Amino acid sequence: MPRFVVLLRGVNVGKGNRVPMADFRAMLEEQGHTEVQTLLNSGNAVFSTKSRSPARLAADVASALQARFGVATPVIVKTTAEFAAIVADNPMTPPEAEHPRFLVAFAMDRARLAELDALRPLLQPGERLAVTEHAAYLHCAGGLLESRAGEALLGKAGRGITTRNWGTTLKLASLLGVSA
Template sequence: MPRFVVLLRGVNVGKGNRVPMADFRDMLEALGHTDVQTLLNSGNAVFSSTSRSATKLSTEIAAAVQARFGVTTPVIVKSASEFRAIVDGNPIVPPETEHSRFLVAFSMDAGRLKELDALQPLLNPGERLAVTAHAAYLNCAGGLLESRVGEAMLGKAGKGITTRNWGTTLKLAALF
């Protein structure tokens, strides 16, 4: 059965958009998915499904999250092979000490990722942004809080995308 990863944008940050991970896991199982594993408290899960369409799954899960939790948020779904290609295709592999300062941007829409190229002029000295057809990669050498590109991704420029740090991305890949 195909395996997928689902990433929710902006849940469990502050007091809004609460999606308890145990309940999220139960919701995914109620939708008929199996071998569901959540990771951390930030809207990450890996599961098996009889479906083969990440787009269909994204739409289905987004509707279920809205219905069950009252949260409307972008839902990114990638197949195991797509996710592995994103990890393996990283053009800026950071040293282990910088995993928390290295972001991977995921989207269901490759056009959304391409729009992130417009953020290049905001890069601070030492930062690097690489945008590929499958993901965008941001090395925030000076830290995430100081990154103007990272901040822009959290705002309007990041509409329709979600980010995970490299450490979380590798942990998700290990669940396949």
Template sequence: MRRCIVLLRGVNVGAGRRVPMAEFRRVLASLGHEAVATLLNSGNAVFSTRSRAAPARLAAAIAEALQRELGVAVPTLVKTADELAAIVDRRPFEPPPAEHVRVLVAFGADAAALQALQPLQALALPPERFVVTDAAGYLHAPAGLLASAVGEALLGRAGRGVTTRNWATVLKLRALAASGAGQESPR
């Protein structure tokens, strides 16, 4: 069994796409995944799977099931626990603990989606930092994400090919994946 993390883009914000976490867990279980756990109400889940399919194929199957069973078309991304651990371990800077909610990680399905973010690096004004690697994009916006031109771009049109999570959520997902537990996780 391997652990995987699934990230849905743009669910449960405003009046847009709604995916109840209990239903999200049910859909993942219906695909044969086990030890399913959700984190927060923003489309984060961790599961164990016997499937050896590539993360992109798992993501496509999950997106198809969400459309079929819940009537929700949503961009879906899957990372293995090892990929998520590498994203955390190979971060280009150490986020200060008090700033975890002001550090945004951009996840892409592949390196091309992340490389499309490269031009946004020019928008980062010190002390802000935005670094794109082949594994993820990392934004530290000390003045807040909404005050950041890069943050605005990532949450807007320029970020359509990626999904983002703050550093605190990324660390919680890593811990949940390592735990192997299946359940709804605390906020």
């Protein structure tokens, strides 16, 4: 059965968009998905399912989140092969100490990724941005809170996109059985 990763944008940050991970896991199981595993408290899950359409899965999960939790948020779903490509195609793999400062931007639509090229003028010395057909990668050498590009990516420029740091991306890859 195909395996997928689902990534939710902006849940369990602050007071809004609360989605308890045990309830999220149960919701995915109620949708018929199996081998459901969540990671951290930020809206990450890996599961197996008979469906083969990431777009359909994303729409179904978004609808269920709205119905069950009252949360309307972008939902990104990637196949194991897509996630493997995101990990393998990273053009600037950071050392482990830099994992928290290295963001991977995920989108359902390649056009949304291409729009992130507009962040280039915001890059500060030492920062790097790479936009590929599978994901965008942002290294915020001075830290995320000090990065104008990072702030924009996490804000309005990143609507319809979600980010994970490189460490979380590697943990999700491991749950999918993808080697880095």
